[in-house]
Structure formats: structure tokens, C-alpha cells
Amino acid sequence: MTQDSEWTDLLQQWKGGQAAELPVDTLLAGAVSYTHLTLPTNREV
Amino acid sequence: MAVEPLDTRLKRLLVEHGPGIGRVVSGYVRNAAEHQDLMQELALALWRALPGFRGECSERTFVFRIVHNLGVNHITRRKPTEPPTEVPDPSPSPEGRAHQTQQRLRLMGAVKSLPLPQRQIIMLALEDCSHAEIAEVLGITVNNVGVRLNRAREALRQLLGEKP
Numbered sequence: 231m232t233q234d235s236e237w238t239d240l241l242q243q244w245k246g247g248q249a250a251e252l253p254v255d256t257l258l259a260g261a262v263s264y265t266h267l268t269l270p271t272n273r274e275v
Numbered sequence: 276m277a278v279e280p281l282d283t284r285l286k287r288l289l290v291e292h293g294p295g296i297g298r299v300v301s302g303y304v305r306n307a308a309e310h311q312d313l314m315q316e317l318a319l320a321l322w323r324a325l326p327g328f329r330g331e332c333s334e335r336t337f338v339f340r341i342v343h344n345l346g347v348n349h350i351t352r353r354k355p356t357e358p359p360t361e362v363p364d365p366s367p368s369p370e371g372r373a374h375q376t377q378q379r380l381r382l383m384g385a386v387k388s389l390p391l392p393q394r395q396i397i398m399l400a401l402e403d404c405s406h407a408e409i410a411e412v413l414g415i416t417v418n419n420v421g422v423r424l425n426r427a428r429e430a431l432r433q434l435l436g437e438k439p
Contacts (some may be wrong), residue, residue: 236432243378244298244401252293257318258286 285322292338295402302386302398306381316345332411339404339412343395350391377403385434393427402426 279287288294296317297310320341328419329339347394349431386401399409406420 233366234397235426240382240431240435241401241403243375243382245294246375246387252289252297254286254289257289258282260315261285261318261322262282270324 276366281322281325284325285318287363288321288325288334288338289318295335296338296342299342299398299402300346301383303349309349311347314343316349320345329393333408335404335409336408339399339408343412343436346395347391382435385431388434389427389430392423392431396420396423397427397431400427 293312297314299316300310304313321338324337324341328334332340355417386397389397395413396409399412404412406424409415409420409424410417413420
């Protein structure tokens with residue numbers, strides 16, 4: 231097996247299979263709510 | 276041109292680059308709980324960084340740069356005495372795909388046993404990043420990427436050649 235075909239195999243293994251879906255909405259909600267909680271108020275600024 | 280709202284933009288980035296982000300984050304953590312924590316940190320970091328992103332590099336480069344910065348911070352602050360636990364696998368393993376899953380876990384295990392600089396470069400290369408993109412993410416020269424990547428590939432080849 232050449233190094234190139236070896237590498238191609240590794241690429242397929244790395245990305246292989248069906249990736250689980252990220253909990254995008256949960257991540258987004260977490261980021262947004264945390265930011266809203268920690269944003270300084272006008273008085274603090 | 277209409278400006279894309281920040282939450283829409285973040286959601287789009289997470290959807291477009293999610294699978295790659297998940298794999299690369301796996302390279303920095305030791306278990307599913309750490310993976311989940313780092314993903315949430317990443318979402319927050321992206322939310323904070325996005326308003327300052329001016330498109331000087333691709334969005335993928337921007338995202339991976341943040342992933343790598345957070346990953347390095349995570350490793351630095353982690354307690355050194357904590358033993359490694361399971362290798363998180365972000366993919367399901369339905370019947371009939373057991374071999375494929377086994378191969379992927381073996382590859383992830385080998386990648387994670389590389390020294391950090393080699394691990395970082397090999398993960399980006401496995402994500403199909405160009406040498407120029409890798410250089411931007413890691414803040415090194417393109418020539419340096421070539422040299423380091425050759426060493427990392429050789430080290431990975433040796434690790435995978437060893438009996439599991």
C-alpha cells in the first residue's frame with residue numbers, strides 16, 4: 231500500500247460513519263443566555 | 276446587503292462545521308462529559324468572537340482557530356492526576372458498521388496519543404485543511420506545516436502499525 235492510499239484510508243476512517251448531530255439549539259441557547267446574563271448594564275459601563 | 280443576525284450566524288457555523296468541530300474537540304478531551312463542556316465553551320467563545328470577525332480568513336479557519344485555543348486551554352487547566360477515561364465517539368455505531376467504528380476509534384486513539392503539536396496538525400490535515408489554513412489556525416509558517424505534518428504522519432503510521 232502506498233503512503234498516499236494509506237492516507238486516503240485514514241481520511242475515510244476519520245470522517246467515516248454518520249456523525250451524530252450536534253445539539254446545535256442547546257449550544258446556541260447556552261451561549262445566548264450566558265451572554266445575556268453577563269452583559270454589563272449601562273450603569274456598570 | 277442584509278447583515279446576518281448573530282444567532283443565525285452562529286447556528287449556521289455550528290451546523291456547517293459541526294461534524295468537523297466535534298471530531299477535533301474529541302482530540303482534546305478524555306470523555307463525553309468533557310466533550311460536552313468544551314462544545315458549550317466553544318459555542319460561547321464563537322458567540323463572543325463573531326462580531327469581531329471581519330472575514331480576513333475563511334470561516335472554517337476562524338472556527339478551528341478558536342477550537343484549538345480552547346483545546347489548549349482545556350488541556351492546560353485540566354488536573355494532571357486525572358486518569359484518561361473512554362475515548363468519546365461522536366458517531367453512532369449501528370449494526371454492520373462495527374468494524375468501521377472500531378477503525379475510527381483506533382485512529383482517534385492513535386491521534387490522541389501523539390504529542391500535542393503533532394496531534395493538532397494531523398487533526399486539521401484529516402479535516403482536509405490546506406497547508407495555508409493549518410498555518411493560519413496554528414500561527415506557524417506554511418513551510419513549518421509541511422515539515423511538522425510529515426513527522427506527524429510518520430508518527431501516526433508507526434502507532435497504527437503497532438498491534439492494538
